[in-house]
Amino acid sequence: MIFSGDIACPNLDQLPIINMPNDLRHKVWVSNLEGAIELDQNKYIQEMVVFNNYEAIKEIKKNFNLQGLGLANNHITDTSSIIETKKNLDDLEIKYFGAGETIAKAKKHAL
Helix, strand or coil, X not given: CXXXXXXXXXXXXXXXXXCCCHHHHCCXXXXXXXXXXXXXXXXXXXXXXXXXXXXXXXXXXXXXXXXXXXXXXXXXXXCCCHHHHHHHHXXXXXXXXXXXXXXXXXXXXXX
């Protein structure tokens, strides 16, 4: 299992995919989602906010075995609600933890 730091990828064109051994690429990855997931990145291009492009997160999941994302951080509601980000993660079939509408939901285990 690989635990990595913040993911903040607002633009699919800038997604840094590096050459990495397949044995690392195929391990289970868990990271921090440093900001909400947005379907329309153009709304925020000029603003100083942290968000993630839906297609970029989809591409990361495709290239790595991304199975879980932590949502407990200071940028998760910069551009969207936690509910909307969780819906997008559900659509991408990525599990999440650390944030929710209630304390009980925020403490729920993801993996």
